[in-house]
Amino acid sequence: MVNTEIIYKAFNKPDLEALQIVQIEGHCKICGKKITEGVKEKNVLSANFTNWSELKRIDSNYICKACTFCMKNADLRKNSFVADSKHLYLLKKNDLEEYLFNLEKYIEAEFVVGITRSFKKHNSFRCIVNSNPKRFYIREEDREYLFDAEKLKTIYEMLNEAYLQFSKEELLSGQYKMISIEQFGLEKFQQYEEVFKQYRGSAQFELLVYMMNSEKRNEYIQAKIKTEKEIKKKKKGEKSNVKNHKRKY
Ligand SMILES: [Zn+2]
Numbered sequence: 135m136v137n138t139e140i141i142y143k144a145f146n147k148p149d150l151e152a153l154q155i156v157q158i159e160g161h162c163k164i165c166g167k168k169i170t171e172g173v174k175e176k177n178v179l180s181a182n183f184t185n186w187s188e189l190k191r192i193d194s195n196y197i198c199k200a201c202t203f204c205m206k207n208a209d210l211r212k213n214s215f216v217a218d219s220k221h222l223y224l225l226k227k228n229d230l231e232e233y234l235f236n237l238e239k240y241i242e243a244e245f246v247v248g249i250t251r252s253f254k255k256h257n258s259f260r261c262i263v264n265s266n267p268k269r270f271y272i273r274e275e276d277r278e279y280l281f282d283a284e285k286l287k288t289i290y291e292m293l294n295e296a297y298l299q300f301s302k303e304e305l306l307s308g309q310y311k312m313i314s315i316e317q318f319g320l321e322k323f324q325q326y327e328e329v330f331k332q333y334r335g336s337a338q339f340e341l342l343v344y345m346m347n348s349e350k351r352n353e354y355i356q357a358k359i360k361t362e363k364e365i366k367k368k369k370k371g372e373k374s375n376v377k378n379h380k381r382k383y
Contacts (some may be wrong), residue, residue, distance in 0.1 A: 166190030
């Protein structure tokens with residue numbers, strides 16, 4: 135099955151506007167498959183469309199129903215998604231970790247994965263069709279890369295731990311504040327950075343940093359600051375108690 139067909143089926147093949155569909159013997163301009171009916175390209179591709187080199191049959195003027203649906207569906211551009219022909223999951227940033235690392239829980243057969251950070255570019259028609267939920271290709275707008283769930287899980291866990299001390303900018307750039315390194319522990323830092331630097335600059339590393347949950351992290355940091363303040367206050371209190379104690383005698 136081609137990528138757009140998987141997605142179209144996952145949506146339960148909604149009807150397209152009947153008027154747009156014409157009987158035509160040929161090939162779909164986008165996915166290249168043989169068609170007996172299709173929609174004129176000018177009714178599908180907008181003037182802003184630029185990905186001409188990624189179309190399979192540039193000589194055709196017609197587009198199949200599945201590709202038409204995918205190009206016109208706004209949810210597929212405004213969300214990241216995972217789909218097989220029976221399931222469709224539209225995902226927000228904070229959903230990504232659960233789905234990408236546990237894909238076998240959600241899909242059964244051939245599937246596609248599209249990730250958006252612009253929330254407007256087309257992913258669906260460019261997705262590779264995958265079959266292994268532990269090792270699959272992600273289409274992320276203009277790039278595509280392999281996601282090895284097991285290997286990346288270890289790095290993701292390390293990143294999350296480091297994220298409690300360092301900012302996303304520090305982790306992405308490798309330019310750390312000295313104070314952060316001291317607080318994290320120099321030896322541990324060196325050990326983690328040894329791993330991070332092997333991946334830094336790769337699409338996978340950028341994705342892992344992107345999908346770390348910043349809301350959860352901020353809650354943790356706020357709680358930590360609060361506890362530290364309370365400890366300080368308590369210590370101050372203890373000191374003044376000592377003073378009072380001394381004064382009495
Ligand atoms: Zn098509």
